[in-house]
Amino acid sequence: DVKVTQSSRYLVKRTGEKVFLECVQDMDHENMFWYRQDPGLGLRLIYFSYDVKMKEKGDIPEGYSVSREKKERFSLILESASTNQTSMYLCASSLSGRGSKFFGPGTRLTVL
Amino acid sequence: GQQLNQSPQSMFIQEGEDVSMNCTSSSIFNTWLWYKQEPGEGPVLLIALYKAGELTSNGRLTAQFGITRKDSFLNISASIPSDVGIYFCAGQLGHYGGSQGNLIFGKGTKLSVKP
Numbered sequence: 001d002v003k004v005t006q007s008s009r010y011l012v013k014r015t016g017e018k019v020f021l022e023c024v025q026d027m028d029h030e031n032m033f034w035y036r037q038d039p040g041l042g043l044r045l046i047y048f049s050y051d052v053k054m055k056e057k058g059d060i061p062e063g064y065s066v067s068r069e070k071k072e073r074f075s076l077i078l079e080s081a082s083t084n085q086t087s088m089y090l091c092a093s094s095l096s097g098r099g100s101k102f103f104g105p106g107t108r109l110t111v112l
Numbered sequence: 113g114q115q116l117n118q119s120p121q122s123m124f125i126q127e128g129e130d131v132s133m134n135c136t137s138s139s140i141f142n143t144w145l146w147y148k149q150e151p152g153e154g155p156v157l158l159i160a161l162y163k164a165g166e167l168t169s170n171g172r173l174t175a176q177f178g179i180t181r182k183d184s185f186l187n188i189s190a191s192i193p194s195d196v197g198i199y200f201c202a203g204q205l206g207h208y209g210g211s212q213g214n215l216i217f218g219k220g221t222k223l224s225v226k227p
Contacts, residue, residue: 004154043155043200043217090154100145101202101215103154 004104012110019078023091030096032074036087081111118218133221134185141203144184150197198222
């Protein structure tokens with residue numbers, strides 16, 4: 001079974017802090033994605049990566065950056081956390097040529 | 113941009129009943145996926161469809177990729193309390209190529225099952 005893990009299930013941070021969310025997948029998938037999920041807005045794509053050191057902006061990249069130094073790991077960085085970044089963050093991975101995305105359990109981030 | 117219309121928004125049914133939900137789009141998709149999400153968890157992939165007309169089952173779940181490639185439906189037969197959750201459809205425009213692998217998600221169907 002594909003396994004996508006995220007470093008924290010729950011995280012509480014203060015405004016202005018730098019926040020790192022880590023995601024690891026164990027199935028050698030080329031593609032990795034970061035989404036945020038908010039009530040009424042559904043899943044929105046922040047960034048994705050289709051190869052090591054490659055990244056592309058999704059629909060809502062502002063206030064975020066990403067890092068992919070190894071194929072299995074994709075990090076989301078909030079350079080200076082703000083209250084409007086309070087959300088559920090979901091990481092996903094997939095093989096190239098197949099759309100099936102496998103999601104991690106999510107990180108519920110609260111920014112105070 | 114592309115949008116998926118998923119309906120119904122919510123369903124409240126009796127245990128044992130069958131459930132049907134669908135997604136439609138103005139765009140043509142090459143892949144349709146159905147996910148289930150339980151509270152506080154990430155979405156779990158239920159069924160993946162890659163060909164127009166394809167009908168695929170996973171236990172009590174059956175999903176079909178519409179012939180026009182603009183729609184898909186999910187049926188759940190003989191519902192049970194653990195079917196409770198939010199079901200999402202997702203369509204993908206790109207078929208091959210990782211950078212085109214983004215999914216367009218429906219807003220979800222919230223299913224409640226009364227024992």
